[in-house]
Amino acid sequence: MHNYLDFEKPISDLEGKIHELKKLALEDESIDTSDEVGRLEVRVREAMLDIYSKLNAWQKTQVARHPQRPHFVDYSAALFEEFTPLAGDRKFSEDAAIQAGLARFRGLPVAVIGQEKGNDTKTRLKHNFGSARPEGYRKAIRVLEMADRFDLPVITLIDTAGAYPGVGAEERGQAEAIARSTEMCLNLRVPIISVVVGEGxxxxxxxxxxxxxxxxxxxxxxxxxxxxxxxxxxxRDPTRAKEAATNMKITAEDLKSLGIIDGIIPEPLGGAHRDPDSVIAATGDVIANALGEFSGRSRDQIRNDRRQKFLAMGRSL
Structure with missing residues (x-):
């Protein structure tokens, strides 16, 4: 059963009726509910098309946070072969919110970094709900350095509400770790392909x-x-989050129009959680095409491409 969002009540009601009819047919084989189920399924699709064609920024935020949305572990299992996770920052400890390591992507050796939120109470606590501490970013830096040394393209999958803001994280240099990781990304001479799969x-x-x-x-x-x-x-009022989301321009469409991102990966009707396999496959195709753009380019050209991309942001506004 799906976890329905507040604005999905019409869908929830219709799919509830479908479930009841199918259950009734199983209990009594003399009852044929197929025609009614078919009609209701058409209405479900119509309702989903209507609702998802006009989602506002706050509703998209809810979809991005959906508990059944595919996470890093799902993408990793489907897209990468021989994924070997690397643990620890060699300075303090391991941070499970950031997963990083080496793998093969469609036969190509790559470095992989992503944020994992977890999908139940136990794993959410283990991964700190995807909010990394400084050692997570320092682990990412270690893997980025390795990728540059061995000429490995980097694939990153982003899904976090933000870095962990706790006292211990601040004491260990959270802001510095984030800045160093960002700096390392800018300085790398191998391609970096990043995909925001949930929250960025x-x-x-x-x-x-x-x-x-x-x-x-x-x-x-x-x-x-x-x-x-x-x-x-x-x-000073967190209940105005819907208003804030609208004004902040946080959706994929907004950010594409502003030149912040390079492309949008379509999701199945009803969101990625409705058909994880198809959205993961589509993400893999986009990553493969993006990596293909840098085939034959020199290491300095790759780094300059990245730097110019970020320097150009906001210039045409």
Missing amino acids: GSGGAIAIATGNRVYMLEHSIYSVISPEGAASILW
């Missing part, structure tokens, strides 16, 4: 999303702060 929150996202090509899933979000955080700062 603040410096916690940009630390591993400073790529040659940056893509977003259709219903993902990317922002300097969460809508709730922005509302708390601007109006």
